[in-house]
Amino acid sequence: MSELAIHVEHLSKRYRIGKAQKSILHNPSPFRHLAYSMRYYLGAFFQPEETLWALKNVSFEVRQGDVLGVIGRNGSGKSTLLKLLSRVTEPTTGRAIIHGRVGALLEVGTGFHPELTGRENIFLSGAILGMKHAEIQRKFDEIVAFSGVERFIDTPIKYYSSGMRVRLGFAVAAHLEPEVLLIDEVLAVGDAEFQQKCLGKMSEVATAGRTVLFVSHNMAAVQSLCNRGIYLQKGEILVDGTISEAVAKYLKIIDEISQIEISERTDRTGLGNVRLVGVDITDQSHLSALTLITGEPAQFVFHLSHLEPGIKFEYLDFTICDLQGNPVAYFNSIDTGPEDNKSPDMHDRVVCWIDELPLLPGRYRINVGIKANGEMQDHVESAAVFNVEQGRLRGRPIDNRSQRRGSVIFPHRWILPG
Numbered sequence: 001m002s003e004l005a006i007h008v009e010h011l012s013k014r015y016r017i018g019k020a021q022k023s024i025l026h027n028p029s030p031f032r033h034l035a036y037s038m039r040y041y042l043g044a045f046f047q048p049e050e051t052l053w054a055l056k057n058v059s060f061e062v063r064q065g066d067v068l069g070v071i072g073r074n075g076s077g078k079s080t081l082l083k084l085l086s087r088v089t090e091p092t093t094g095r096a097i098i099h100g101r102v103g104a105l106l107e108v109g110t111g112f113h114p115e116l117t118g119r120e121n122i123f124l125s126g127a128i129l130g131m132k133h134a135e136i137q138r139k140f141d142e143i144v145a146f147s148g149v150e151r152f153i154d155t156p157i158k159y160y161s162s163g164m165r166v167r168l169g170f171a172v173a174a175h176l177e178p179e180v181l182l183i184d185e186v187l188a189v190g191d192a193e194f195q196q197k198c199l200g201k202m203s204e205v206a207t208a209g210r211t212v213l214f215v216s217h218n219m220a221a222v223q224s225l226c227n228r229g230i231y232l233q234k235g236e237i238l239v240d241g242t243i244s245e246a247v248a249k250y251l252k253i254i255d256e257i258s259q260i261e262i263s264e265r266t267d268r269t270g271l272g273n274v275r276l277v278g279v280d281i282t283d284q285s286h287l288s289a290l291t292l293i294t295g296e297p298a299q300f301v302f303h304l305s306h307l308e309p310g311i312k313f314e315y316l317d318f319t320i321c322d323l324q325g326n327p328v329a330y331f332n333s334i335d336t337g338p339e340d341n342k343s344p345d346m347h348d349r350v351v352c353w354i355d356e357l358p359l360l361p362g363r364y365r366i367n368v369g370i371k372a373n374g375e376m377q378d379h380v381e382s383a384a385v386f387n388v389e390q391g392r393l394r395g396r397p398i399d400n401r402s403q404r405r406g407s408v409i410f411p412h413r414w415i416l417p418g
């Protein structure tokens, strides 16, 4: 059996969170400043301190050469775990022992000094990992080529876009020969080509017998890359097993969440002046069906909290994803064409009509966003789940083929030998 690379024992992290100051800060009275100062000086005595356990009593082991997928919903503690392992933050209790040199790509930009150039940061990161100047020099060209930021390598990092920082951050973390590589959600940034390059590099690192911990919301990616998985929920480990077991738990929970009334969902982001309060997905019968048929009409009706006067609706967008989380199709009401309508009666509804649904049979979910008054007002992941059943597209029979062949069928024509 291979050696232990990571040993985590009863690891917990508690954060202090500021008590809501809204009532005082938003108080327009002339006593506002006085109230604020009194709260500031006396608060320590009178306010019970609010805390949050981002990670609770987590224990697990990772062997050398394991590729461990860390999955869980937003706020479940994944990034906190990686920050503790990379010593960016201290645990409240417990400990994590790591054998070997750690390369990490955490949140965008962490680990880089903003005033230093890309070149200087590469050497600084190498030095922190304990590498000699000549060793870093040998890797330098490879890092720069992988990151694709050649033209800006002598520009201070503070002028880089977030995409450029991630590219360079990943290149540094993966190429400076770490024995343990910690990667947090690199697939959320950058184009598809760069993401493929990252996945390829991570699997190369793993094949060389090094250990990788990979946080991602992309289930297809974690499943293809990892052999082991941990599923975190509210800071605790619910599954520590094979990657398939951890992914199955994630998918089951996503499915359960989408059954909760949307108006009662608290796991949403945005300003909240306009909210999504319901979704009806219907076939041509116009009855809420949640089962659609390939090639048949489909209607997505989004119910919004009433648009108050003064709120300027800008758009509603939604992404259809397969159950692994891969985006399949994106719709945005800002992209209007001649067939679109506006209705003066529609204060609280947005409808998207599809004449012939080009999706293959399977199960899908949608993420929905609403923008108004120049701000993102609401964003709900997995707002609804629906099934697509076998049908015909323009007379062409569509069977139950594997989703490995994609999820969309294009209306098309063949010309075949006669």
Ligand SMILES: Nc1ncnc2c1ncn2[C@@H]1O[C@H](COP(=O)(O)OP(=O)(O)OP(=O)(O)O)[C@@H](O)[C@H]1O
Pocket: 015, 016, 017, 052, 053, 054, 072, 073, 074, 075, 076, 077, 078, 079, 080, 081
């Ligand atoms: N510095 C901090 N101060 C206070 N609370 C924090 C801090 N960092 C994280 N938290 C809280 O700890 C909890 C876990 O956060 P964490 O970022 O680890 O979750 P996550 O699983 O990585 O989420 P996501 O998938 O959205 O990145 C969340 O409730 C978060 O708000």
